[in-house]
Amino acid sequence: MCPRTVVNTTQLSKRYGHVQALRGVSLAVQQGEIFGLLGPNGAGKSTLIRILVGLVRPTAGQAWVLGHRVGSSAARRNGVVGAIVEQPAFYRYLSGRRNLQLLADLSGGCNPHDIDRALEIVGLTERQHQRVAAYSAGMRQRLGLAQALLPAPELLILDEPASGLDPRGLVEVRTLLHQLTREEGVTVFLSSHLLHEVEQLCTHVGIIVAGRLVAQGSVAELLSVPQIHLELRTDDPARTAEILRDYDGVSDVEHINEVVRLTCAPGEVAEINVALIANNIAVSALMPHRETLEELYLRLTGESEDAGR
């Protein structure tokens, strides 16, 4: 069975006065994915999220969430979407629990046990009856996550969900999102600055720069490149470099200090090792280096910014 498309945008653009925040963004997120939206500050991540949750109207293009056009009454009636947009804000004069109750009632109500569960998940059970005014920024972030979980959402749209969380909180949120995706089939669409976090958490990634989506796909797809960088340590680096310069499928061979660096196809690594041993060279270290998400991100954002200049 084909997975259902949960989030779909076509040629989405948004202009605020003279500022073009989004330029023809088309993306698709399938059910069960954890989609991470990456991009520098002002790239358009929050604008895209605001459009998806109906806070902002696009200037051009369309957005569909759970099969309904964003902003349509059907989307409002049937859409089971939990969301956090920027720093979650609550009624400071009400307790955390009362805030959750009120927001859940607005979307059709929920069982008190669901509120208990959401509070337990985010670790606010002890402080649930305290006024939100007394909450720290991290606690408000947790409460934001709790409200997004009420009532059981099919899609979670989270703008910087890790913001304000301590390392333990980060791990808990990561575990929770994995669990929701795996066990309840929830789709997660999140934006983040934390590349390491996104790499660990997300199955799919989109990179947005200056309002344009410059890359989109599964993390594995985006990081699967035809060439890898290889670093070698041998007992005779000079001769190693000399041998490899004549080797088919190897390029950019450099001998720097005791290390030999080169570029080759991933499948060549084992053969290079065999060739060096055959030439009586003892290989002490052979370190293939794949591009990380961080490097991909920096390369793409750098290229896009250069292209924009």
Place this chain on the structure above:
Amino acid sequence: MRLLVAIRIELRKLAAQRATYVGFGALALLVGLFVWGTWRAGPPLKAWSVPEDFIVAGKLVTGVLIPYVLLEMRVALAVFIPLLIATTVGGSVAGERKSGTLRTLMTRPVSRGVVLSAKLVVAWAYAGALTVFMGVFALILGYAVFGGGDLLALELDAPGLNIIAEQQAWLRLALGYGLAAVAMMAVASLALFLSVLCDNPLTAAGLTVAVLLVCAVLKQIPYFEWLWPYLLTEHITVHTRAFASSVAWADIGRSGVYLAGYILIPAGLAAAIFQRRDILC
């Protein structure tokens, strides 16, 4: 169904805010001070421009006189209650936008129309409740301090006083306060419209008061006489028509039409703008 839930939520929020009770407390204080002043100094005949040689015999100050004079004083309906409405209703959308709770609210699966309709209904209810509270509290305090008796009311459009029998006075007070409540609902609509337009609750409240002040100033400039029948402040005082020797239904009907316009037009504009406006804060 969603609208009823949204109204209940708005009411809960209003009930949980201290500022709501401050408004009712301030009105109670105003009534209390007025009753104390009347008890100490007698009825405010001077304020009614009654000549000094005018002789009135019998019981002048009665329980029904207190809510009547509070309506007539204008300070309550032209200044005090509109100010309370402007500060509370003015913050209804702009305040939520500024604090970010509007963003949280609108990320829930609920339509903007439902949210704004609930805010409108609660704004009207609040405006009506303030007005009715003032009347009921004044009546209770008035009866407690001065006891029963007929109502001595000003005659309309001619110098003179009008004596209204106690039972009839109750009906007239109900009509007068009902009309005043409708007038205050128009102020609430205006405040909500400005609250939708502004990002800052203080700006929305300030603009509401400013609109009322501009209307009052225009009423003082003869050049704008052609405009007078259309001014909101002209119709805020429609309750006076309930205390004529016979109720001026024609005037009430005409003002009712204008007030309906002042209630519905800003509400419609607020809904149209709220539907389209981006929520960026």
